[in-house]
Amino acid sequence: MTGARRGGFLGCGDRVRFRGDYFTVLxxxxxxxxxxxxxxxxxxxxxxxSELQSDPDFTVLGAATSARVPASSWLVGLPKDVMQQARWWERHVLEVIRGVADDPVDAGPKPQYDVALTTMVARERAKADELTASGYLTSARTVRRQRQRYEAQGLAGLVDGRHRARHPSTASRADQKVIAALRAAIDETVDASTRTVSYLIWRAGQLLVQEHGDQAPPMPPRSTCYRLVAQLSDKHTTGSARTRRSLAGQPDKPFSHLPVDAPGEVVQIDTTPLDVLVLLPNGIVGRVELTGMIDVATRTVTAAVLTPTTKAVDASVLLARSVTPEPMRPGWVDALRMAYSVLPHRRLLAVDERLEHAAARPVIIPDTIVCDQGKVFISNNFRSSCRFLGISFQPTHPASGANKPHVERLFASVGTLFAQFVSGFVGRSAEHRGFRVDQQPLWTMLELQALLDEWLIAGWQNRPHDGLRDPQTPGRAFTPNEKYAALVEAAGYVPVAMTADDYIELLPATWRRVSAGGLKINNRTYDSAVLNPIRRQPSGIASRRDLWEIHYDPYDVAHVWVRDHRPNSASRWLQATWKHLSRAPIPFGELAWNHVRAGLGPKPDETAVADAVHRLLAKANNGPPQPALSARDRRVAARTAATSENRPVPRQHPPAPEPDTDEPQPGKVIPLRVFDPAEEARRPW
Structure with missing residues (x-):
């Protein structure tokens, strides 16, 4: 073919630059x-x-086209007539550049476009004359401009400018002092309440006066200020305050990936309110807090507890429960047993016989625990528990949820996969709450805890997670139990669950005397035959006034454990049982006991307290109650009951006959009887 040789070819006679010198291709x-x-x-x-092209200084001198491939992805979706106009220009521009339009094999270039006989300027003038003669009025300058755009941008350079992708205008034309003031006003909204754009403009004017005084430039027109605020901020500046604070806390650099290769290498713990209304142990409708721990390597939820309020001891108890096997509960199907799961049950059973009747949740011993700056997790009690187990304690930066994303995502998943299916779901905020949610059949906190435990075993542990994918086959997502089984084989991880004594060590402690009738904790009496050798005996610890160390579970007050401080006892634990356990055989929490005890007077009888707690728990275990009365009806009923108890019952009289006319009739006067003491003395009694 004849015509200009296109770029991308290297032939004899070409001049190139290579390693700083100029050469000719022979x-x-x-x-x-x-x-x-x-x-x-x-x-x-x-x-x-290959060596020639890999040299950074290599250049073919006199190439007809740019070395860069023009971007053309944004051309998809443009109107059909716009694309036809661009391709029409492309055919004429190519004829100016190469001499031929469609690069035919046999036909040669027209004489006025032959690159060997004419110059670029002559070909541009000839193309302008040709288009004008055909009815399309144009000039050589327009043809030159189209040719330069095509060489620089490809087909995209020939698209009508009214249809090109427009970038938002910047604030470069505005006064930089005004821009700085607007940025400062926007930055102040991170921790403040949400306000409108008009406030930001007003605040920017105040900052300008404070910063520059009389030299402050005037604020632009209101419409211009609105456009500047829209360019300098996002929709959350005048939107959700929660989202605004969350975005402000994210780092400017890319998120790093923490590689984990074994279960328990990194465990994250946090607390959040659960978006479900429940019946609290005191019978009041309210919300509870969810405290959970998740293993990063396997996404296993090692423990999750619902509490009305999170105390300093809750984190230690949660840690104790996460390192012990999860027992099967009455009513759970056999499919939830570890023996029927993908977990290596036989291999783990050889290590710990307690796993024979355990549920399908792996036991994971944390190596590093990541938590936030909450008082629950940075307390001395929780830190001492981590030191006791040899766990590294790693608190995050203040207000940095991105440092523990897995547990944050866990809470979001619990809300969408579990909480929204529970009766009494209130949504994530007030604007998502339904009407009269508190009048729906509500679960008790103990029942909801049982539902959550069963869902974690059946649903969460057997649900494929997007973060658990095989790098070699990214199309396959694993469940937490499958990932745990794979890592056990790959990392050689063999968990050794904590013994019962280690579990008791993590429970909160108190100090009491052991009398002839046993010991008391919050007006509860605990006793057992194993306490006989230490009754009315000093413990020998002078710093504790010869009291005995007692550990208890705040979520289960059925038993307490007394440390035997006597010589040659190896500090073994003596288990004492609550004296009235037969009256309330179901474990209940410390908050339920305190509420019932407070409602029975200053010095309640222990038997009455046990009966009251038994009635309270029996009512809670009867299932969701029927829809209760409204708040107004409850107030009216309570006021009526309170006034009717002390009000004397009026004596009933037969109703008087109604008069025949509408005129008022005088009532019958009944005179009082005169008291006669002599007559009274003669009356028979």
Missing amino acids: RVSGTLVVLGDDSMRTPEQAVRL
Whole structure:
């Protein structure tokens, strides 16, 4: 073919720049290129084509097109007539550049476009004359401009400018002092309440006066200020305060990935309110808090507890429960047993016999615990528990939820996969709350805890997670139990669950005397035959006034454990049982006991307290109650009951006959009887 040679080809006679010098291509043989020095100071040299092209200084001099491939992805979706107009211009521009429009094989270029006989300026003038003669009025300057755009941007340069992708205008034309003031006003909204754009404009004007005084420039027109605020901020500046604070806390640099190769290498713990209304142990409708721990390597929820309020001891108890096997509960199907799951049950059973009747949740011993700056987790009690187990304690930066994303995502998943299916779901905020949610059948806190435990075993542990994918086969997502089984084989991880004594060590402690009737904790009496050797005996610890160390579970007050401080006892634990356990055989929490005890007077009888707690728990275990009365009805009923108890019952009289006329009739006067003491003395009694 004749015409201009397109870029991307290297042939004989081409001049190239290579390693800082200029050469002429003499021959091309296969992958070898023979170069001749223009200065004739060096002999010919043969260079491999790959070596020539990999040199950063390599350039083909006089290439017809740009080396960069123009971007054309945004052309998809443009109107059909716009694309037809651009391709029409492309055909004429190519004829100006190469001499031919469609690059035919047999036909040659027209005489006025022959690149060997004409110049670029002459071809541009000839194309303008041709288009004008055909009815499309144009000039050589327009043809030159279209040719330059095509060489720089490809087909996208020939698209009508009214349809090109427009970038939002910047604030470069505005006064930089005004821009700085607007940025400062926007930055102040991170921790403040949400306000409107008009307030931001007013605040920016105040900052300008404070910063520059009389030299402060005037604020632009109101419409311009609105456009500047829209360019300098996002929709959350005047939107959700929660989202605004969350985005402000994210780091400016890319998120790093923490590699974990074994279960328990990194465990994250946190607390959040659960978006479900429940019946609290005191019978009041309210919300509870969810405290959970998740293993990063396997996404296993090692423990999750619902509490009305999170105390300092809750984190330690949660840690104790996470390192012990999860027992099967009455009513759970056999499919939830570890023996029927993908977990290596036989291998783990050889290590710990307690796993024979355990549920399908792996026991994971944390190596590092990541938590926030909450008082629950940075308390001395929780830190001492971590030191006791040899766990590294790693608190995050203040207000940095991005440092523990897995547990934050766990709470969001619990809300969408579990909480929204529970009766009494209130939504994530007030604007998502339904009407009279508190009048729905509500679960008790104990029942909801049982539902959550069963869902974690059945649903969460057997649900494929997007973060648990095989790097070699990313299309396959694993469940937490499958990931745990794979890591046990790959990392050689063999968990050794904590013993019962280790579990008791993590429970909160108190100090009491052991009398002839046992010991008391919050007016509860605990006793057992194993306490006989230490009754009315000093513990021998003078710093504790010879009291005995007692550990208890705040979520289960059925038993307490007394440490035997006597010599040659190896500090073994003595278990004492609550004296009235037969009256309330179901474990209940410390808050329920305190509420019932407070409602029975200053010095309640222990038997009455046990009966009251038994009635309270029996009512809670009867299932969701029927819809209760409204708040107004409850107030009216309570007021009526309170006034009717002390009000004397009026004596009932037969109703008087109604008069025949509408005129008021005088009532019958009944005179009082005169008291006669002599007559009273004669009356028989």
